[in-house]
Amino acid sequence: MSEAEAAVLKLICANHGSMSVDDLEESVCVFNVRRIISNREKFVCCRSGGEHKVVAKTELRLCKAKVCQGCNNLHLCRKFLLGSCPSSRRRRGCQLPHQLKSDHNVPILVEHGLQELDRAELCTLLLQNDNFLLPPGSTTPNICFDYNNGGGQFGLCKDGDDCDRLHICEQHLQGDCFCSKAHDFDEPQPLKALQARGVPNRLLHSLKSVYINKEALRGNRGNPQRQPRVFSTSDVWAAASYRDSGRTPLASMDALRI
Numbered sequence: 001m002s003e004a005e006a007a008v009l010k011l012i013c014a015n016h017g018s019m020s021v022d023d024l025e026e027s028v029c030v031f032n033v034r035r036i037i038s039n040r041e042k043f044v045c046c047r048s049g050g051e052h053k054v055v056a057k058t059e060l061r062l063c064k065a066k067v068c069q070g071c072n073n074l075h076l077c078r079k080f081l082l083g084s085c086p087s088s089r090r091r092r093g094c095q096l097p098h099q100l101k102s103d104h105n106v107p108i109l110v111e112h113g114l115q116e117l118d119r120a121e122l123c124t125l126l127l128q129n130d131n132f133l134l135p136p137g138s139t140t141p142n143i144c145f146d147y148n149n150g151g152g153q154f155g156l157c158k159d160g161d162d163c164d165r166l167h168i169c170e171q172h173l174q175g176d177c178f179c180s181k182a183h184d185f186d187e188p189q190p191l192k193a194l195q196a197r198g199v200p201n202r203l204l205h206s207l208k209s210v211y212i213n214k215e216a217l218r219g220n221r222g223n224p225q226r227q228p229r230v231f232s233t234s235d236v237w238a239a240a241s242y243r244d245s246g247r248t249p250l251a252s253m254d255a256l257r258i
Helices: 003-013 021-027 033-037 078-082 105-111 119-127 170-174 188-196 201-220 233-245
Strands: 018-020 043-048 051-056 229-231
Touching (some): 003 033, 003 043, 003 119, 021 033, 033 043, 043 201, 078 119, 170 201
Antiparallel strands (some): 043 229
């Protein structure tokens, strides 16, 4: 990864894992931003909430094994990465690694071009890419679709308060919504599910952007249902050129094809 690409990635991760294309252009001190964000291994361009955004992407994951002799994943305590590990304050301490820049981790971070990220920036990046970090901790969607279908307190979800998926309004994650379903991650059911996964309260305010970014990344992996529309950088910059030239804009970016 070039220094310019690393600088763009670091800036995006420092801004909740995504930025509008306009803000990125104004904020980053590098040339050829268009070429940089066209790298689909590191960035995804999408339209979300009426904005053309760039979302940070990585294939790096945390190692799930408690004892591992060596792998290509990061050896790091998940709760430490999230910012709060209760075990570290106990007499025996935490049995999982708390060293981000360990001999095992440094070469892996370099391989993925993430060596310049601090813990908080890396946490943001992994939260929206590694499904192990948030409930239910698998490769399936984290938001309860059954809750979002049907009326009543739990929609069609049969597990109710005991559901390990989050009872959060999907429409709210795409923009403004004024329905009666839960819109905040600190409401009882989502808070219970998040606390069960060791997600500290200090991260609650940033989870909306995390889940919006996760949805954009899922759309980029070929699951278009309910996802923000993913665009190529040529689409985004074509729309920008129309806007800046003062010509009649395209009716909708949704009419463009990748």
